Amino acid sequence: MLAVVFSVLLTLYLIVPEAIFRTIFGYFVPEKHFVLTRTEKAYRAVLVTIAPLGLALWASWYVPVAQDFPFSVEKNTIENRRADYTMVLNALYSEHEFEKSVPEFWHAATRCIRRQARLIVWYLLLVGLEALGAGLLVLKYAEYKRMTLYKWFSNKILFPFISEWYPLLSPQTLLPGTRVQADLLCTNDTLYQGFVAEHFVQDGKLTGILLDEPKRFERKAYLKEKEEGKSPDKKLFWIPIPSEHMYFFSDKIVNMNLTYISPRGKPADAEAVKNFIKGVLGRSFGEEGKITISLKPEKPAPKRE
Amino acid sequence: MVTTLSKLVEMIERGSIPAWLRDSILERKEEIAKALQAGNPYTLKGPNGEEIEIRAEKRVAAA
Numbered sequence: 001m002l003a004v005v006f007s008v009l010l011t012l013y014l015i016v017p018e019a020i021f022r023t024i025f026g027y028f029v030p031e032k033h034f035v036l037t038r039t040e041k042a043y044r045a046v047l048v049t050i051a052p053l054g055l056a057l058w059a060s061w062y063v064p065v066a067q068d069f070p071f072s073v074e075k076n077t078i079e080n081r082r083a084d085y086t087m088v089l090n091a092l093y094s095e096h097e098f099e100k101s102v103p104e105f106w107h108a109a110t111r112c113i114r115r116q117a118r119l120i121v122w123y124l125l126l127v128g129l130e131a132l133g134a135g136l137l138v139l140k141y142a143e144y145k146r147m148t149l150y151k152w153f154s155n156k157i158l159f160p161f162i163s164e165w166y167p168l169l170s171p172q173t174l175l176p177g178t179r180v181q182a183d184l185l186c187t188n189d190t191l192y193q194g195f196v197a198e199h200f201v202q203d204g205k206l207t208g209i210l211l212d213e214p215k216r217f218e219r220k221a222y223l224k225e226k227e228e229g230k231s232p233d234k235k236l237f238w239i240p241i242p243s244e245h246m247y248f249f250s251d252k253i254v255n256m257n258l259t260y261i262s263p264r265g266k267p268a269d270a271e272a273v274k275n276f277i278k279g280v281l282g283r284s285f286g287e288e289g290k291i292t293i294s295l296k297p298e299k300p301a302p303k304r305e
Numbered sequence: 306m307v308t309t310l311s312k313l314v315e316m317i318e319r320g321s322i323p324a325w326l327r328d329s330i331l332e333r334k335e336e337i338a339k340a341l342q343a344g345n346p347y348t349l350k351g352p353n354g355e356e357i358e359i360r361a362e363k364r365v366a367a368a
Contacts, residue, residue: 141314151311159310167313174314178321235334260321268357272320277359280330281338290362291341296355 002092012120013053017127018045024128028135029159029173033166035204040161047157052126060119070121071114081115084108134158141174165206168258169199177263182211185254191217193238197245206250214246215239234282270295325351 018041022031036044059066067076087108091098098105137144138158144150171178180196194211201207215238225232259276262268270293277291329349330337340347341361349357 145311145314155309155311162310164313167310167317171314171317174310175317175321178317179324235331259327260317261324261327262318262321263324268323268326268355269319269321272322273326273357275320276322276327277330277337280334281341292360292362294358294360296357 005092012116013123014045014049017049017052017124020124020127021048021131021134024131025135025138028138029162029166032201033163033170034161035163036161044161048130049127052130053123056119056123056126059122060115066118066122069118071118073111073114076111076115080111084111084115088112138173142176145174163201163204165199165201165204169196169206169209171260175260175262179261181259181261182209183257183259184209184211184248185256186248187252187254189219191219192241192246192248193217194246208250209248209253209256211246211248212244214241214243216241268295323351326357 025031056066061067087101087105091101091105091109134157137150137153141154145154167174169180169182171180182194182196184192186192192211192214193216194214196209197212198210199206199208200210217234218237218239222232222234222237273295274291274293277293326349333347333349337347337359341359344361346358346360349359351357
């Protein structure tokens with residue numbers, strides 16, 4: 001009997017709260033992006049439940065409203081509480097003890113269940129609030145990411161088991177406004193380009209990528225013109241594919257080149273700009289195609305009067 | 306995952322370019338190439354007053 005009660009308590013105090021946390025936090029970062037072993041799942045369950053449980057326990061003992069609401073118990077003193085739990089545990093442990101005090105046992109058990117139900121209500125509410133808070137902290141990643149405490153918190157608590165594909169292919173949550181342009185070389189020796197609309201993972205492994213505005217590079221025609229001694233313009237060999245979205249199975253992708261396009265108003269990184277220009281223009285100028293870049297930051301917005 | 310999320314995000318940020326700059330470079334690719342080949346700098350202006358000047362590096366004569 002004790003084992004059954006223990007299983008019920010484990011479900012109510014660990015499995016259900018972790019599921020609630022996962023569901024609410026999943027609205028901000030979908031669960032499929034986390035890669036966890038069974039041990040890591042158990043570790044995360046303890047990690048997300050320990051603070052709300054401690055707080056709920058403290059509240060149900062000392063905070064006036066939480067002491068009695070919901071499922072109030074009359075004369076809920078520390079002594080009565082201890083006596084009730086002792087009686088219930090003894091009766092569950094030994095049939096002899098149970099038979100000795102059947103009527104008192106049911107009264108004590110009812111009071112214990114009411115206390116536990118009250119604690120669980122506050123506990124689950126706090127787990128929900130914690131998940132909501134964690135989700136809102138994820139949305140603030142771009143704003144707070146340079147703060148030491150936040151950086152530690154996000155690395156160790158918010159995203160310790162996140163798949164690397166999440167920041168690489170869906171950085172929009174962490175860096176709002178950033179778009180990912182992908183050049184995919186496929187097993188049919190064809191190069192495709194487009195903006196990453198969605199990526200799909202299973203157990204942390206990439207299964208596919210959906211590209212918006214897909215284009216195909218006519219490599220054979222391009223190489224032929226090059227062999228003929230012409231200087232072909234790469235841009236003309238990108239042929240738009242008449243489809244808004246195109247799905248690529250990951251096992252057909254040989255490699256991928258990712259370009260991140262930051263939103264308007266964000267200062268440019270000189271090295272990234274240099275690499276992009278060199279990629280677009282090739283080595284058709286300067287010594288070995290070397291260029292220098294000088295950046296002038298954006299003008300400050302005019303002050304409001 | 307062999308690296309932390311913050312390292313990956315820093316890497317992405319270091320490698321990202323503004324959308325206006327990407328569009329301007331792709332649109333004026335020929336103009337930029339011509340200017341650089343002629344040894345002239347080329348300046349691109351952003352929507353918020355930011356400017357990016359591109360110059361081809363000059364060959365340094367061997368001593």
